[in-house]
Each structure stands twice: as C-alpha cells, then as structure tokens.
Amino acid sequence: MTRAALINGRTIAAEMHTRIKAEADALTAKGWAPRLVSVSVGDTAAADIYVRNQKRNAEAAGVAFEERRFDEKISLEQLTGVLAGLNADPRVNGIIIQRPLPAHIPVKALQKAVHPLKDVEGMHPSSIGNIVYNDLALGPCTAVAAVEILKTLPLKLEGLDVTVIGHSEIVGKPIAFLLMGLGATVTVCHHMTRSVAMHSRAADAVFVAVGKPGLVTGDMLKPGAALIDIGINRVETLDGPRTVGDADMESCAEVAGWLTPVPGGVGPVTVAVLMQNAVAATRMQMEHYANAYMAEGA
Amino acid sequence: MTRAALINGRTIAAEMHTRIKAEADALTAKGWAPRLVSVSVGDTAAADIYVRNQKRNAEAAGVAFEERRFDEKISLEQLTGVLAGLNADPRVNGIIIQRPLPAHIPVKALQKAVHPLKDVEGMHPSSIGNIVYNDLALGPCTAVAAVEILKTLPLKLEGLDVTVIGHSEIVGKPIAFLLMGLGATVTVCHHMTRSVAMHSRAADAVFVAVGKPGLVTGDMLKPGAALIDIGINRVETLDGPRTVGDADMESCAEVAGWLTPVPGGVGPVTVAVLMQNAVAATRMQMEHYANAYMAEGA
Numbered sequence: 001m002t003r004a005a006l007i008n009g010r011t012i013a014a015e016m017h018t019r020i021k022a023e024a025d026a027l028t029a030k031g032w033a034p035r036l037v038s039v040s041v042g043d044t045a046a047a048d049i050y051v052r053n054q055k056r057n058a059e060a061a062g063v064a065f066e067e068r069r070f071d072e073k074i075s076l077e078q079l080t081g082v083l084a085g086l087n088a089d090p091r092v093n094g095i096i097i098q099r100p101l102p103a104h105i106p107v108k109a110l111q112k113a114v115h116p117l118k119d120v121e122g123m124h125p126s127s128i129g130n131i132v133y134n135d136l137a138l139g140p141c142t143a144v145a146a147v148e149i150l151k152t153l154p155l156k157l158e159g160l161d162v163t164v165i166g167h168s169e170i171v172g173k174p175i176a177f178l179l180m181g182l183g184a185t186v187t188v189c190h191h192m193t194r195s196v197a198m199h200s201r202a203a204d205a206v207f208v209a210v211g212k213p214g215l216v217t218g219d220m221l222k223p224g225a226a227l228i229d230i231g232i233n234r235v236e237t238l239d240g241p242r243t244v245g246d247a248d249m250e251s252c253a254e255v256a257g258w259l260t261p262v263p264g265g266v267g268p269v270t271v272a273v274l275m276q277n278a279v280a281a282t283r284m285q286m287e288h289y290a291n292a293y294m295a296e297g298a
Numbered sequence: 299m300t301r302a303a304l305i306n307g308r309t310i311a312a313e314m315h316t317r318i319k320a321e322a323d324a325l326t327a328k329g330w331a332p333r334l335v336s337v338s339v340g341d342t343a344a345a346d347i348y349v350r351n352q353k354r355n356a357e358a359a360g361v362a363f364e365e366r367r368f369d370e371k372i373s374l375e376q377l378t379g380v381l382a383g384l385n386a387d388p389r390v391n392g393i394i395i396q397r398p399l400p401a402h403i404p405v406k407a408l409q410k411a412v413h414p415l416k417d418v419e420g421m422h423p424s425s426i427g428n429i430v431y432n433d434l435a436l437g438p439c440t441a442v443a444a445v446e447i448l449k450t451l452p453l454k455l456e457g458l459d460v461t462v463i464g465h466s467e468i469v470g471k472p473i474a475f476l477l478m479g480l481g482a483t484v485t486v487c488h489h490m491t492r493s494v495a496m497h498s499r500a501a502d503a504v505f506v507a508v509g510k511p512g513l514v515t516g517d518m519l520k521p522g523a524a525l526i527d528i529g530i531n532r533v534e535t536l537d538g539p540r541t542v543g544d545a546d547m548e549s550c551a552e553v554a555g556w557l558t559p560v561p562g563g564v565g566p567v568t569v570a571v572l573m574q575n576a577v578a579a580t581r582m583q584m585e586h587y588a589n590a591y592m593a594e595g596a
Contacts, residue, residue, distance in 0.1 A: 126423045159490045167478050176474075180465050180486055185497070187485040188478055192457045198500070199483070 003223070004252065004259040007149060013268035016148075016276060017060045023279045024062030027286065032093075034282040035064040036120065036274075037086055040098040041079065041105060042072030047098045054096070054271055061275035072102050079105060080113045087115040090289075093282040094120035096274070117285055120277040123170055137284060138277050143174035145269035146207055146228050147182070153226055153258055155204065158183035163200045165189045165216065165246075166209035171230060175207050196220065208246040218251030226258040230266050301521070302550065302557040305447060311566035314446075314574060315358045321577045322360030325584065330391075332580040333362040334418065335384055338396040339377065339403060340370030345396045352394070352569055359573035370400050377403060378411045385413040388587075391580040392418035394572070415583055418575040421468055435582060436575050441472035443567035444505055444526050445480070451524055451556055453502065456481035461497045463487045463514065463544075464507035469528060473505050494518065506544040516549030524556040528564050 024034050036058060038051055051067065058065035070079065086092050095114045101107055111119075116126040122140035151157070162179050166172035167190040176186045187203070189196045191210075197220045200206050208216050209230035221227060231246030245262030253259055260266055322332050334356060336349055349365065356363035368377065384390045393412045399405055409417075414424040420438035449455070460477050464470035465488040474484045485501070487494045489508075495518045498504050506514050507528035519525060529544030543560030551557055558564055 159492050161492070173475065173478065176486075177471065180471065180488075183488075183490040185485065185487055185491040187483065187497075188474075189483055190478075190481075192481040193483040194457050194459070199485075202496070 002253045004227075004254075004256040007152070007258055007260045007265060009149065009260060009265040009268040012149060012152060013057075013272040016269070016272040017057070020272070020275050020279055021060070021062040023283070027279065027282050028062065030286065032282050032286045033064060034062070034093050034278050035066065035091055036094045036096060036278050037092050038065065038067045038096045038098055039070070039079075039082065039086075040067065041070045041074060042102045044069065044098065046100060051098060054274060057271040057275055058278070061272070061279070063275050063278045074105075076105055076109060079110065083110065083113040087113075087118060090285075092118065093285060094118050094278045096121055117288065118281055120274060120281050122174075122277065137280060139178065139273075140170045140174045141273040141277065142171050142209070142230060142266065142270045143178060144276075145266055145273045146171075146175055146209075146230055147178045148273065149228055149260060149266060149269055150179075150205055150207075150226060155226065160184040160204050161187075161202055162205045162207070163187045163189060163196075163203035164207045164209075165196055165200065166207075166230070168209065171209040172207075175209070210246050212246055213244050214248045215246040216252060217248045218253075218255040221252060221255045223255050224257035225255070227252055227256045227260070228266065229260050229262050231262065232267070300551045302525075302552075302554040305450070305556055305558045305563060307447065307558060307563040307566040310447060310450060311355075311570040314567070314570040315355070318570070318573050318577050319358070319360040321581070325577065325580050326360070328584065330580050330584045331362060332360070332391050332576050333364065333389055334392045334394060334576050335390050336363065336365045336394045336396055337377075337380070337384075338365065338367045339372060340368075340400045342367065342396065344398060349396060352572065355569040355573055356576070359570070359577070361573050361576045372403075374403055374407060377408065381408065381411040385416060388583075390416065391583055392416050392576045394419055415586065416579055418572060418579055420472075420575065435578060437476065437571075438468045438472045439571040439575065440469050440507070440528060440564065440568045441476060442574075443564055443571045444469075444473055444507075444528055445476045446571065447526055447558060447564060447567055448477075448503055448505075448524060453524065458482040458502050459485075459500060460503045460505070461485045461487060461494075461501035462505045462507075463494055463498065464505075464528070466507060469507040470505075473507070508544050510544055511542050512546045513544040514550060515546045516551075516553040519550060519553045521553050522555035523553070525550055525554045525558070526564065527558050527560050529560065530565070 027034055055065045086095050095118050097110050111123045114124055116124045119127050119138050122138045127138050162184045164172050164176050167188050176188050179186045187199045189199050200220045201222055205226040207228045211231055211233060213233045213235055227247055229245035229247045233244050235242055235244055243263050325332055353363045384393050393416050395408050409421045412422055414422045417425050417436050420436045425436050460482045462470050462474050465486050474486050477484050485497045487497050498518045499520055503524040505526045509529055511531045511533055525545055527543035527545045531542050533540055533542055541561050
C-alpha cells in the first residue's frame with residue numbers, strides 16, 4: 001500500500017526553466033547575456049556527466065555555458081590566477097568549480113577565490129554567512145533546491161517541525177538555516193546523534209543527505225510526513241548498477257505523505273537552481289555596474 | 299530544594315584573562331601589541347556601561363583599548379570611510395561597533411565594512427560563514443561564550459541533545475552551528491515553534507536567548523540538564539530595577555543540573571571572548587604580514 005505522492009523533480013525544474021529563461025532573455029536584451037564558466041582540472045571522466053547535464057540545463061534556461069579544462073598538474077597559484085581573471089572579466093557572470101579536483105588543490109581555497117558576486121554555487125563563506133543573515137541572493141544549489149521542493153507542498157512552513165539528517169557544510173547545514181529563516185523548528189541529526197528516529201518521528205518533514213542507501217525506513221517517519229531525499233548512491237542490483245537515495249523507498253512510501261524519488265527528485269531541481277543563481281548573479285552585477293557608472297536617474 | 303550548580307561566569311572569565319594576557323604579552327614582545335578601537339556614534343549613554351566594561355576587561359587582558367566617538371549626524375558614507383581607515387591602519391588589530399547606532403546608520407552595512415581579519419565581534423558574513431565551515435577564528439562573542447561555558451561542564455558534547463531557544467543571527471544561530479561542529483544534535487526553537495517544551499524537555503542542555511523574563515520554567519527541563527541563560531532583561535521589582543535572564547530561576551534551579559545566573563553568567567565570559575578574539579586577530583595579522591613581507595625561513 002503506497003501512501004506517498006511522488007514529487008516530480010523534473011516537472012518542478014521545467015517550470016523553473018521557463019521562468020529563468022524569461023529572465024535570462026530580458027537580461028540579454030539589455031546587453032547582459034548570462035554566461036557561466038565551468039572550471040575542470042585533470043581527469044574529469046567522473047564529472048563529465050554532471051557537466052553535460054549543466055550545459056543542457058543552461059541551454060534550456062537561456063544561459064551561455066563555457067567549459068574550461070586545465071591540466072592536472074596546474075598549481076593552486078596558477079588556478080587562483082585563472083579565477084582572478086574570471087572574476088575580473090565582465091562577460092563572465094558565474095564561475096563553477098567542478099569536482100573532483102586533484103589532491104594537491106584544496107577545494108576550500110578555490111571556493112574562497114571565486115568572487116562572492118559570481119559564486120553561483122553558493123559556497124563562498126560570505127554566501128553561507130549571508131544565508132544566516134537571511135540575505136538569500138546566491139545559496140548553495142542542493143540546499144536551495146531541497147527547500148524549494150518543500151515549498152511546493154501544501155505545508156505551512158512557519159512552526160513546521162523539520163529534521164535534517166546530515167550536517168555537511170554545503171547541504172545539511174544550509175538547509176537548516178534556510179528553513180530556520182522560513183520559521184520552521186529545525187533539528188539537525190548526524191552520525192553522532194544517539195537516536196535519529198526519535199527526532200525524525202516527531203518531524204512533519206525530513207531531509208536526508210548522508211549517502212547511505214536504506215538509511216531512512218518507514219518506521220522512522222510520522223505518517224503523512226514529507227521526505228526529501230538528497231542522497232545519491234550507486235548500488236549493484238541483479239539488473240545492474242542503479243542510482244538510489246538514502247531512503248528505503250518501499251517502507252517509506254507506505255508511511256510518508258510525500259517522497260522525492262532518486263533519480264528524478266532533488267537532482268533536476270539542483271541544476272535548475274544553479275541556472276537561477278546564474279541569472280540572479282547577472283542581474284546583481286548589472287545593477288552593481290549601473291550604480292557605479294551610470295548617472296543618477298539613469 | 300536546589301539541584302542546580304550555579305556556574306560562575308566571572309571565574310571562567312578570570313581564567314580566560316590569565317591565558318589571554320600571556321598571549322597578549324607574547325605578541326607585544328614581538329612588536330604586535332594588541333589594540334582595539336571602539337567606534338561609537340551619537341548619544342552613547344545606553345552603551346557606556348558596556349564600553350567601560352570592555353575597557354576594564356581589555357586592561358586585565360593586556361589589550362590596548364581606544365575609544366572613538368562620532369557625532370550623531372555623521373553619514374554612513376563618512377563612517378564607512380572611518381572604518382576603511384581603521385582597516386588600513388596596521389596599529390589597529392580589532393574594530394568594535396558599539397550599539398545602539400542612530401536610525402540612519404544600518405548596522406549590517408557597517409558590519410560588512412569591517413575587514414574580516416579585524417572583525418573581533420565576529421559579525422561579518424564571512425565570519426559567520428567560516429563558523430559554518432568549522433573555521434573558527436573569530437566567532438560572535440556571545441555565542442562563543444555560551445558554548446565555552448558548556449565546555450567547562452562534564453558533559454560529552456558528541457551526541458549531546460541540545461535545544462537552542464532563540465534564532466537570532468548573532469546569538470541563537472551561531473550557537474547552533476558551533477554546537478553542530480562539536481557533534482551535538484541541535485534543535486533551534488523560536489517564537490513560531492509549536493511546542494518549545496517538547497524539544498527542551500528532551501534536551502541534555504538548553505540555551506535560551508530570547509529576551510523574555512520567566513520564559514523558561516523548571517517543567518520545561520529534563521532533570522539534571524544544563525541551562526545556559528543568555529537573556530538580559532531589566533525588570534522592576536519591589537527592591538528597584540534588577541537585571542534578570544530568561545529563566546525563572548526558582549523553578550529551574552530545582553530541576554537543572556547546572557544553571558548560569560544573570561548577571562554573572564554568560565555576560566562576563568562574552569567580554570572575555572571579545573579579548574580572546576582581539577588577541578587571535580592580532581596573531582593572524584602578524585602571521586599574514588610575515589607571509590607577505592618576510593623572506594622564506596624568516
């Protein structure tokens with residue numbers, strides 16, 4: 001018996017693309033065609049599928065997407081120089097750092113080197129700090145996507161009891177602050193939590209971003225709760241390799257009111273949010289330029 | 299019947315001063331005498347008691363403290379210019395913006411104008427973002443103080459169930475991320491929460507920072523829990539005006555294992571943390587300078 005309504009991430013993403021494209025076209029008409037530059041270093045086979053997906057989404061959203069690939073042996077200093085150049089280039093509106101990076105390139109150092117105004121992935125400490133201050137211009141894509149999905153449900157966010165399983169810096173924690181900013185009562189659980197189930201069973205909505213298949217089972221949910229599954233796991237089945245989330249779909253679907261499938265749930269919306277950030281970044285840069293260079297009243 | 303042990307914030311602050319002064323003296327010997335500049339605008343009678351307290355604490359901690367007062371009519375542009383000057387002055391290691399500010403000066407704009415390396419109050423979005431990334435150089439003083447107090451107790455922080463009542467950007471939320479970084483399971487409650495008591499009664503430690511006397515009562519606590527009271531309220535009593543926290547001391551003391559009194563609890567430790575930040579900022583600036591200007595191996 002399935003209680004849960006499956007949330008269609010692709011439909012939500014498609015609706016977002018329509019809005020984003022209209023905005024991108026309007027900006028292009030003003031001479032500010034949104035352009036993303038994707039930076040990859042070294043052997044990128046593992047990332048290629050994501051990059052192709054981003055490129056496809058960019059086209060659907062009216063955003064130009066340019067790939068730049070660098071040799072594995074590039075130094076952090078050279079790479080920081082590359083980013084400085086992209087920061088200074090007025091035709092570049094957003095910069096994406098593809099992962100994985102070679103071992104000698106620390107991801108955080110690169111994140112800090114992207115100018116906050118072009119931080120479309122929302123990972124610069126300033127962007128994270130801005131979310132805490134409820135200044136939501138460029139948020140981390142996965143976290144924003146997960147919360148956008150919750151917002152499509154008929155649940156009042158003010159006073160909602162929410163449990164977030166997973167406390168990563170770029171997903172779990174930002175989801176927590178975004179939800180706090182919307183008035184929810186948020187509990188963040190993780191591998192050190194004594195009883196995740198105690199908290200998740202009391203929640204109206206559960207977000208899980210851990211990377212462990214079958215982590216969340218039906219008995220951990222309140223009947224009728226929403227479950228937003230951000231996990232991405234590759235598992236071997238009799239039918240070959242499959243991608244699954246952190247939820248045990250069979251048992252969760254019997255209890256939850258709403259459920260995001262993997263794939264086809266949070267993933268498509270995440271990339272749409274990246275494009276939304278690209279357009280938002282372009283608009284902010286356009287306004288920044290106008291304030292700096294144009295006469296009052298222009 | 300009192301169960302609770304009262305936590306002596308003044309004793310904790312005094313121990314911190316000893317450590318901070320040793321560090322300050324070591325830096326001074328190297329030519330980097332830690333110096334704070336306090337910026338006040340307009341009628342400062344309400345803030346004066348805090349400024350005097352900071353000055354006294356600075357002296358105890360071996361940190362120079364210089365007050366700069368500006369006329370109420372100063373513009374945001376002029377004030378931002380003042381801050382730019384302080385940012386650029388190598389003899390200034392930390393900048394404090396005293397509140398309240400006149401209505402025409404937006405506090406956030408000023409917070410952003412202080413260079414992150416001199417942000418001893420820990421309020422620049424980068425500082426907040428850094429806490430999320432577990433990069434704890436300069437944290438918001440009150441939040442850091444509250445967590446430092448919890449650390450003095452014989453409680454294992456990993457897996458600890460903690461409820462934070464109050465979701466302000468500079469106290470409640472930073473306390474939440476600091477505790478998450480230490481492995482606690484954190485729930486953040488606020489005025490939109492349906493049942494604060496449900497969450498607080500399940501917690502091993504409760505932090506309250508709301509500004510409402512008598513908000514937390516004994517029946518909202520698990521027997522033996524720690525209660526860290528950050529509230530500062532001025533109330534009228536038969537004996538005249540008194541400062542109290544957010545806890546109903548009488549009922550809470552019967553249930554809690556540990557309790558911070560107001561005053562004499564979090565307050566003294568907060569100012570000590572400000573001095574700790576001053577010394578940390580000075581050290582980072584010294585290292586920054588060494589990396590920039592000194593020959594390798596120097």
